[in-house]
Amino acid sequence: MTGKLRLPRFQSQLPILVGIIVIMMIFLTIVSPNFLKAQNFSNILLKIGIYILIASAANLIMITGNLDLSVGAVLAFSGILHAYMCKHGIPIPLSILITCLAAMTWGVFNGFTVGKLRIVPVVATLGTMYMAEGLAFLIARWDGGTNIMLGLPGAYTRLGRYMLFGKIPIIIVLVVIVAAIFLFIEKKTKLGRFSFAIGDNRSAAELSGINVTKVIIILYALSALLAGFSGILQSSRVGLAAPNVGRMMETYVLIVCVLGGTKMSGGRGSIIGVLLGAAIIGLLENGLNLLGIEHFYQEVARGLLLIIAVIAQKNSKSVKS
Amino acid sequence: MANKTNKLKFLTHPTFILFLVFVALNLFFAFSTPRFFKLSNYMNIIRQSTMIMIVGCGCTFLMMTESLDLSVGSNLALSCMVYSFLVVFGIPGLGIGPLPLWAAGIIVLIIGGLIGVLNAVLVTRFDFEPFIATLGVMYIGRGLALATFDGKSIRTGFPDGFEVIGNDSILGVPYLFIFVFLAIVIFSILHKKTLLGKHAIAIGCNKNAAFFSGLNPKRIVTRLYIITGCLAAFAGILTASRLEHGDPRTGTGFEFTVLVAVLLGGTPLSGGNGTILGTVIGALIITVLGNGLNAMDILKFWQIVFKGIILIGAIVLHSQLRARRRNALIAAGTKA
Numbered sequence: 001m002t003g004k005l006r007l008p009r010f011q012s013q014l015p016i017l018v019g020i021i022v023i024m025m026i027f028l029t030i031v032s033p034n035f036l037k038a039q040n041f042s043n044i045l046l047k048i049g050i051y052i053l054i055a056s057a058a059n060l061i062m063i064t065g066n067l068d069l070s071v072g073a074v075l076a077f078s079g080i081l082h083a084y085m086c087k088h089g090i091p092i093p094l095s096i097l098i099t100c101l102a103a104m105t106w107g108v109f110n111g112f113t114v115g116k117l118r119i120v121p122v123v124a125t126l127g128t129m130y131m132a133e134g135l136a137f138l139i140a141r142w143d144g145g146t147n148i149m150l151g152l153p154g155a156y157t158r159l160g161r162y163m164l165f166g167k168i169p170i171i172i173v174l175v176v177i178v179a180a181i182f183l184f185i186e187k188k189t190k191l192g193r194f195s196f197a198i199g200d201n202r203s204a205a206e207l208s209g210i211n212v213t214k215v216i217i218i219l220y221a222l223s224a225l226l227a228g229f230s231g232i233l234q235s236s237r238v239g240l241a242a243p244n245v246g247r248m249m250e251t252y253v254l255i256v257c258v259l260g261g262t263k264m265s266g267g268r269g270s271i272i273g274v275l276l277g278a279a280i281i282g283l284l285e286n287g288l289n290l291l292g293i294e295h296f297y298q299e300v301a302r303g304l305l306l307i308i309a310v311i312a313q314k315n316s317k318s319v320k321s
Numbered sequence: 322m323a324n325k326t327n328k329l330k331f332l333t334h335p336t337f338i339l340f341l342v343f344v345a346l347n348l349f350f351a352f353s354t355p356r357f358f359k360l361s362n363y364m365n366i367i368r369q370s371t372m373i374m375i376v377g378c379g380c381t382f383l384m385m386t387e388s389l390d391l392s393v394g395s396n397l398a399l400s401c402m403v404y405s406f407l408v409v410f411g412i413p414g415l416g417i418g419p420l421p422l423w424a425a426g427i428i429v430l431i432i433g434g435l436i437g438v439l440n441a442v443l444v445t446r447f448d449f450e451p452f453i454a455t456l457g458v459m460y461i462g463r464g465l466a467l468a469t470f471d472g473k474s475i476r477t478g479f480p481d482g483f484e485v486i487g488n489d490s491i492l493g494v495p496y497l498f499i500f501v502f503l504a505i506v507i508f509s510i511l512h513k514k515t516l517l518g519k520h521a522i523a524i525g526c527n528k529n530a531a532f533f534s535g536l537n538p539k540r541i542v543t544r545l546y547i548i549t550g551c552l553a554a555f556a557g558i559l560t561a562s563r564l565e566h567g568d569p570r571t572g573t574g575f576e577f578t579v580l581v582a583v584l585l586g587g588t589p590l591s592g593g594n595g596t597i598l599g600t601v602i603g604a605l606i607i608t609v610l611g612n613g614l615n616a617m618d619i620l621k622f623w624q625i626v627f628k629g630i631i632l633i634g635a636i637v638l639h640s641q642l643r644a645r646r647r648n649a650l651i652a653a654g655t656k657a
Contacts, residue, residue, distance in 0.1 A: 038556060
């Protein structure tokens with residue numbers, strides 16, 4: 001971590017991740033006959049799709065050395081808001097637009113408190129998390145229940161259940177598009193390079209003329225936008241909006257990023273790593289489910305996985321240096 | 322002149338301002354609802370804030386050293402479950418029947434300490450970010466808490482005396498109050514009068530400087546994690562006794578409540594500063610807010626929203642105040 005601005009070298013980490021994925025897949029193929037089925041793979045992809053959508057932006061935030069704990073709450077808030085507006089007669093496209101804007105407002109607020117007021121990101125985004133989560137519950141309450149399910153227009157589920165060419169679920173299409181966009185942002189744009197620079201050394205980045213506040217606000221807004229849109233997609237797919245869907249989503253996103261080799265102190269990370277990290281999480285959960293392991297041991301496994309991932313990351317770094 | 326400024330200095334002290342906020346909240350609720358300003362309600366408030374304060378004492382020290390512990394919530398749940406399990410079933414694998422309360426308590430405290438050791442090993446030996454390390458341990462602890470009794474609560478079969486420390490009083494003073502009082506006193510003394518407090522602050526201010534002045538930051542942080550783990554385990558025992566059942570889902574989100582209390586109390590995440598008294602007032606503010614809004618029949622969802630607003634507002638206020646005090650100190654220094 002010298003102050004020099006350079007493209008991070010994480011090529012050394014990616015083969016390890018690919019290796020883990022291959023080993024997991026071979027193992028699961030041998031142990032479970034249901035693993036190598038198209039239906040199972042589409043289940044895994046649907047499950048990790050939302051993580052990837054949110055993590056692609058949250059990853060850039062982590063690269064700047066910050067963190068977004070509010071994504072889960074913003075996701076729940078957006079799903080509820082969208083359902084509430086659709087139920088009360090606002091056309092679906094307009095509702096989607098308003099919801100996305102509302103979600104982005106949370107992000108801009110995060111960016112303002114973290115970037116401008118210099119509040120520690122854990123605290124600032126934890127505050128936003130509480131506010132968004134509380135409002136999500138309140139909106140559901142104003143509607144008269146614990147969640148919004150009845151009375152939604154018939155076309156409500158059209159977006160979330162849309163299949164491209166009648167085969168590919170929309171969320172997978174979106175994952176590919178968003179991942180491509182963020183790969184482009186990371187490699188080819190100023191926003192990407194500035195993020196790495198800020199994460200490496202914030203003061204140096206500021207002194208070399210980067211508008212750090214602006215970059216951070218943009219990144220938080222992107223992250224909240226993707227969280228919001230994921231909320232819309234999710235509630236549209238299941239045809240129901242519940243205020244507690246986003247619980248622990250923020251820590252999943254964090255785990256996906258860390259598994260992918262993003263350092264929490266910033267300056268290091270990649271979208272490819274995020275994809276691989278999400279794949280590992282998806283395979284782990286799927287595998288444990290297929291093996292019929294109780295859900296509480298899955299939590300233990302998740303914790304162990306996180307710890308092992310960070311230890312692996314540290315080792316690969318020490319080998320290099 | 323100098324004397325006068327010294328006398329009035331406490332007026333701008335963050336802890337004092339926090340106390341004013343606490344008083345203002347109390348006045349607001351007292352005038353808003355007749356159900357709030359009563360002795361019995363205040364007993365309730367202290368009872369509700371017990372766990373936050375007890376665990377908060379350890380977390381304050383940890384946060385002074387620029388660490389934090391997110392595993393306290395699941396540590397509490399695990400302790401609550403294991404304690405209940407031991408006194409109801411014993412250790413079936415070893416053929417040991419139900420254990421007496423004190424023996425179960427000691428085992429649970431040791432387990433809590435071991436969780437602290439695990440946190441400390443990850444943070445100090447493997448150089449983890451405390452956030453990530455304790456998050457991993459949080460998942461492990463929660464999973465184990467659920468696994469203790471196959472995801473179910475333990476509700477029956479408790480021996481006599483199980484509920485005593487959580488519910489009963491001695492000479493009119495509930496045991497819980499005594500524990501909280503002891504915790505506050507002990508940790509205030511540790512903070513003000515012993516080297517541990519000074520060392521914790523030194524590490525938070527500048528780890529390298531602390532190391533080169535002959536401290537062993539790793540050992541001190543390890544001790545603090547173990548202390549916090551034991552406190553969380555103790556809070557778990559109290560919770561089990563108070564609720565009279567072992568619930569593996571108790572303490573969800575507790576880690577963040579403690580974090581908010583400590584932050585409100587003026588211990589920043591960047592370390593190097595903080596007081597136990599501040600944490601106590603922070604915990605009381607959170608509890609009064611919840612209790613008062615409840616008494617006003619306001620939905621608990623608003624409480625979550627308010628918690629967020631107060632958190633951000635308080636931190637902004639703190640950082641402004643701290644900057645102003647620092648500037649004032651610098652100005653005073655140049656004058657002298």
